[in-house]
Amino acid sequence: MRPVIGVISDVKARDGHVVHGVTEKYIYAVARGAQAMPVLIPGTISAVDADMAPERVVIDEILDLVDALFLPGSPSNVGPQHYGDAPHDPPLPADPHRDDISLPLIRAALERGVPLFGVCRGFQEMNVALGGTLFQKLYAQPGRFDHREDSSLDIAGQYAPVHEVSLAPDGVLASLAGATNWRVNSLHGQGVADLAPGVVVEAQAEDGTIEAFRVPDAPGFNLAIQWHPEWRFWQDRLSSGVFTAFGTAARLSAERRRGGARLKAAG
Numbered sequence: 001m002r003p004v005i006g007v008i009s010d011v012k013a014r015d016g017h018v019v020h021g022v023t024e025k026y027i028y029a030v031a032r033g034a035q036a037m038p039v040l041i042p043g044t045i046s047a048v049d050a051d052m053a054p055e056r057v058v059i060d061e062i063l064d065l066v067d068a069l070f071l072p073g074s075p076s077n078v079g080p081q082h083y084g085d086a087p088h089d090p091p092l093p094a095d096p097h098r099d100d101i102s103l104p105l106i107r108a109a110l111e112r113g114v115p116l117f118g119v120c121r122g123f124q125e126m127n128v129a130l131g132g133t134l135f136q137k138l139y140a141q142p143g144r145f146d147h148r149e150d151s152s153l154d155i156a157g158q159y160a161p162v163h164e165v166s167l168a169p170d171g172v173l174a175s176l177a178g179a180t181n182w183r184v185n186s187l188h189g190q191g192v193a194d195l196a197p198g199v200v201v202e203a204q205a206e207d208g209t210i211e212a213f214r215v216p217d218a219p220g221f222n223l224a225i226q227w228h229p230e231w232r233f234w235q236d237r238l239s240s241g242v243f244t245a246f247g248t249a250a251r252l253s254a255e256r257r258r259g260g261a262r263l264k265a266a267g
């Protein structure tokens with residue numbers, strides 16, 4: 001049996017309905033890259049219909065169910081009220097029903113040693129959940145590059161590597177890459193402003209933008225990456241290494257939770 005990795009869903013309006021869902025590339029990277037069983041975790045109920053009662057969310061119930069947690073990217077932004085700011089541009093997409101689940105879940109997962117991996121929005125959520133702040137418009141910050149994708153390109157062009165990051169020489173990423181520099185893709189308008197206390201930088205862009213971090217004192221595997229390693233992870237040594245390491249941590253967590261029964265990666 002594969003380890004179970006909970007994947008946090010976005011909550012979006014579509015055709016008059018509210019949909020809780022995740023882009024397929026993330027599900028595939030968890031299933032094939034981490035060799036795990038992805039299970040989608042819904043956000044809080046939006047109660048769009050006045051007759052719907054809000055559902056009770058019990059964070060511990062989710063953590064009892066999964067061996068590890070994955071926080072995917074999304075075009076939406078973490079609500080700035082969570083880091084003590086007002087929205088600078090209200091039309092930018094928000095997802096309060098994802099924030100309601102992901103922020104407390106991150107803190108609880110780290111405390112309980114549940115392996116945790118966040119990508120792009122997930123990376124930003126991890127920084128905010130731990131007390132850090134975000135630039136709402138990284139591209140408007142003096143001296144910073146524009147880290148947004150070129151939307152005139154096709155999808156493969158948008159996710160192609162566009163800039164270099166320096167990897168901390170003693171970090172997890174450098175050891176997976178076997179190098180201290182890597183070329184990565186870049187599709188984000190926001191970015192880390194103040195890094196949360198207690199985290200260490202794993203990767204940084206040339207303009208100073210923090211691109212990856214981890215919480216060294218948390219008892220389990222954890223990693224936050226601003227770029228998109230899920231995109232065609234099998235074509236990039238570091239991307240596949242990251243999902244393999246996450247899957248290994250999820251398997252160990254599953255073995256511990258199931259009393260030492262060995263879980264094998266599928267061939």
Ligand SMILES: N[C@@H](CCC(=O)NCCCC(=O)O)C(=O)O
Pocket residue numbers: 023072073074075076077078119120121122187188189190191228
């Ligand atoms: N809203 C944030 C987060 C960026 C992000 O997660 N983008 C992902 C886009 C779609 C995808 O590949 O899932 C920001 O813009 O900084």
